[in-house]
Amino acid sequence: MRRDEIPPGTLHLLILKTLARRGELHGYEIARTIQQNSEDVLQVEEGSLYPALQRMLLKGWVKAYWGTTAENRRARFYRLTAAGRKQLQVEESQFERVMSAITRVIQTA
């Protein structure tokens, strides 16, 4: 998940999508999920993840609460809000729109 690899903002999209599917997860779990689903292509650094979650909290796309994991550890869990669900739709279609445009350019040139 490097600056020179992925679109800025894509991390938001990936987090939103992951939460939409999985319901509620804590940060570390979100990172591992994305990493696994990408078959280890996308490495989600903690220094990217937590700031991203902070931004998303501020924007009201997610809400958070403290709880305990299955292994009895303290962790902060995140859940999508209605605004987050709407944002997911926006970002998903935006992503699709731009990526197919780029693909078009690459294939046409």
Place this chain on the structure above:
Amino acid sequence: MRRDEIPPGTLHLLILKTLARRGELHGYEIARTIQQNSEDVLQVEEGSLYPALQRMLLKGWVKAYWGTTAENRRARFYRLTAAGRKQLQVEESQFERVMSAITRVIQTA
């Protein structure tokens, strides 16, 4: 071609690809070509384009020379170097690799 839409570095890829197909073009022409091929989804701003071309010159991916356009205007033409051709391959497969990873995450979550 906005920061919140496209991957940083993608502009390089699009320019490289465009030059690879079209042979040699001047800056303004590169911008219009990308824009047209994307069906106006990607707006290539001059404040993005020219700095990108400078970077690419520095990295030796393109070389430039002054000439005149069909309309008899002074313009700077760009052509791919061997290094640029190699870089194009790298960026193209990189792009493909990451985009399919993102798609995988979005579809799997």
Place this chain on the structure above:
DNA sequence: TACTCTTCCATAGTCTAACTATGCATCGAA
């Protein structure tokens, strides 16, 4: 004539967000 639009180049400075580095804390296993 003056005007606006398009073509063409270029740079200075701003801003976003992913990054590195770092710090802290707990648990289980070696």
Place this chain on the structure above:
DNA sequence: TTCGATGCATAGTTAGACTATGGAAGAGTA
């Protein structure tokens, strides 16, 4: 008793796309 994994978080750096701005030259037009 050290190490790895789990878990959170922030400070500061960096790349690069952006806005704003400057210039020049030609074509058309009022």
